[in-house]
Amino acid sequence: MPGSRYVHDALFFSSPDELVAATVPFVQEGLAAGDAVVVTASAATADVVRAAVDDERVRVLERGSAYARRTPAAVIAFRRLADELTAAGAHRVRVVGETDFGRTEREWLEWQRYEAVLNQALAPWPLWGLCVFDTTRLPEPVLESVARTHSTVVTGRSRTPNPRFVDPADYLRGLPVPWEPLQSGAPQLAVDDVADPVALRHAVAAELAAVGGPREVVEDFLLAVDETTSNAVRHGGPPVGLRLWTSADRVVCTVTDHGPGLDDPFVGYGPAHGEDLSHGGMGVWLARQLCDHVDISSGPDGVTVRLTTDLR
Template structure:
């Protein structure tokens, strides 16, 4: 078999998780194929206790990666090694971060959508289980739209009727700092003017040298993208507290159509490809999506997201 078989599962108890996960892992082992577990700590412990086969490879779960672009790069390298070694089917089960794990969902929701392309070249069967006890409803809605199949505790593998339905994923949530008026608000600014304004605004914020550089670069990059690819007016805003900076750029366009935008490097476009990927590898949080104001890119650096 070739290609990516992207499957999810929903469970409401530890027993249900094991009823889904153990047969999946054991099926890979019986087939003599690479079998990878990349779950969060709790589910990894459950599987270690339930499985005796030391042929299972335990990897850092996606929750161990601060950024989904890093997870994609790491997992692509691992899958590629197994494929080059002759694997005809790689079995991988892993938890995907969401607010139930204490992290924002937006870019991990985009991850779940993007990997349908990012992992398509590999002979991969990927299972992404979600605990309904801690997973918000909007996340579950996105999950059925981004996975082609749904596994059940009874052993069924059902096509997801909502996969690829063309509906947008849930809208990004504004940062708590945005509840206050912005400290900087510019309309159709030049990138140079943005860099100057940001440098002045963050002078009193406790950021590392790299963090300060990341904010200035990110602000300039997303304004450049808005001016080059968006629809005017392009509005830039900035908020800070004593240790964190949030910037947003909103235009009236629809944003990039490619689900991989920002999550994998590309030089296919003049500025919206490689630069956006750099943001996703350096900033603490990046969200992208449409709301009533238009298409917004939101970046947070420093403190806690």
């Protein structure tokens, strides 16, 4: 993106030799330039890179510590990593990263969004990401999304502009809102015009008290519903409506208002006012951190925010 300090490269590899041919020069050139170098990938990929480079200055992070379960936490993790290492004297931070896209199409979509969001969310940070993708393991829809969310493709020592790259905002707006089977049935709770958010919270809490799953997961979901509803009441257009569905394996809630909608496809991947949370602007950001999936649909009649969490 224009003026971005963040560089977002993609490496497609199908063998250890292809992986080594690109990552070794990336790492060695970074170390020579005074950059910090971090590898955060699957154990197999990290072992290949570490063995090929064999330099104690390369920092290896367990993949889960960087690629957290939910995508906004991963964004924050990389921002903090850049801040920490540049404060320690690094000119820039180079990352050999391997996203864990999960096992289901629903999980894939979250991380497809993430790969596009990074182009904007990390733009002010001095990060150079070499994202590596194993073409023998990843499904075709994921590989297709990678080709559309990285501006540069790497092969060995060669970096070339990616002709398939799509403007991140356009890419995000073009992603589908997945069908949710629970919404085919009658909701446990339906409110067409929220007049008392406190009373509504108690009603939602009563319904959620009957579901299974870890209580901390249910409490997080309740907080996300409360924040989303309050956000709609304060900033949306009346009437504000809510629907809640529950099952043995997940909970789903939609909050609808009739305001102008949310046109920013990057909303919720960081606090609206940066790290200082005292200024507010936390509604969608908190929801993305507290729920497995947050889907936003905007149209001429308003906006619907759908929250989904697996009870696991």
